[in-house]
Amino acid sequence: MIATLTSLRQNPASLMPSAAQVAQFAKGLMLPLIGIVLFLFIWHNVAQLIDTSLGKFPGPTQVWEQSTNLIAEHNEERQRAVEFYERQEARNAETLAADPSAEVTIRPYTGKRTFLDQIFTSLYTVMAGFILASMIAVPLGILIGLNEAVYAAFNPLIQLFKPVSPLAWLPLVTMVVSAVYVTNDPLFSKSFLNSMFTVLLCCLWPTVVNTAVGVANVSKDLLNVSKVLSLPPLTHTFKIVLPSALPLMFTGLRLSLGIAWMVLIAAEMLAQNPGLGKFVWDEFQNGSSNSLSRIMVAVLAIGFIGFLLDRSMLFLQRWVSWDKNAVLR
């Protein structure tokens, strides 16, 4: 005890962690935390200054409250569904007991979609649209990148369609889907197809362009190796071109997924297709005192899911990429 005190007196800094440790800690955890706290503080204070026709703009506390409410509502709704089926089964059992030959049916529960249901619908739709788009965009990008003539033919179309807003596609997609997709036993709902194709049309382009650039910029040395070995086209593509183009291809895929997510919310909002966009729109139309808080919950959820989607692509890239040391952001 005395020894530590003396050593402390001699060197008061020894209680403190080293400067490098502090810097590491600050960088890894403290700075992001400070950023978030600062944001919450500003949000809380600014929100109180904004009066809307639906009351004050929601601050962090109201939003937190509503987020727990939304989850509670989801659980209630699930409970109601369970009870609904139980009642039906009980009634059917009674009918069957009275008359064993009676035909009994179970009606599906048609309660309202909860917030969590909407999130699930949106995720499902965005993944379907994105995966389908990637299945088209990656091979197309490779083809364009490998062949100057194909590039020349496709480039004007890509440049033309790349900047088109999803909202411009939406009416066309809706009309085409309802005209073409005519079936008595629909596997997919039309609203799902509308959202999905709109997403697909908008998120094709970054993947196409980046894959093509990656494929076209394979190092000349490696191309010479391929020529000297006289590699057949398929081997050339899979052994030389694709591994080189992989980082840019993934840049494109990540951009595409980001766009897909943004486009989907807008499309759902405009077309009243089930999903998070519809949730936001419904709350806006609802106009209760809680609506703004609930919309804010949706905004944060959209942001957080977008972030998770991007991270998952990053992990996929890290898993596929040969270069495990590459700095991925």
Added chain:
Amino acid sequence: MNSYLQLSEVCIDFPTPKGPFRALDKVSLDIAQGEFVSLIGHSGCGKSTVLNIVAGLYQATEGGVLLEDKEVNSPGPERAVVFQNHSLLPWLTAYENVELAVKRVFKGKKTKAEMKAWIEHNLHLVHMDHAMHKRPDEISGGMKQRVGIARALAMEPKVLLMDEPFGALDALTRAHLQDSLMDIHRALGNTVIMITHDVDEAVLLSDRIVMMTNGPAATIGEILTIDLERPRRRVELSDDTHYNHLRHEVLAFLYERQRKVEDIGSAKKSREAGSDSKPKLARTA
């Protein structure tokens, strides 16, 4: 001389906005089977262009290349190239890099086990047994160049083309690889064309040194036959009068007869004097 590889009156023009630019003019050279030939010259004199034409990566504008009396007009594995910067595929291990070449050349001719043995044999030749399952970014520059050589050797090429294979290595590693190359050449008797900047390297390794004039319209200036006994040992040779005489010959060609016209000192002086110095020469390579 029985000519195995024959360059006859090879000329090449590169298109420029001001019309075709003649980089090589009437390069003629006969190379015998098993011969080791070095190309030496100042940078920009078209050494690499000659090599690329033999490899089939460039097409001669006039004249042509015959290998075993057959015209060369496209790249192929029978003229393997060792590139200056190794050019290994970074996503494949050393073994897989060699495997890619071996599979291309010996598919259907060797069984799987034979191919595996052949790949390992070639990596052994360049002393890379211990690191054959490492990727290029995990091994040193000299090791990468060894794998590049193994890849070329494994193709059993008729001609081995080496484009400044040791240019990017430090002096010790370079000496080590030169010794390896001499051993391999003695054992396998490959026909080799090697580009180099290094006079010692050229004299030590070659049967003949082809000295190129400066561009534009570069061509063969002189050919020096190196009649030193093999096997050659660098330490003994460094004290050998004949070796030093041959070195002197190459140096005299490079720095007296083919002195670079646009060396910095004289260009500055002539500009200061305001005289109309020689028009700036376009570089090739």
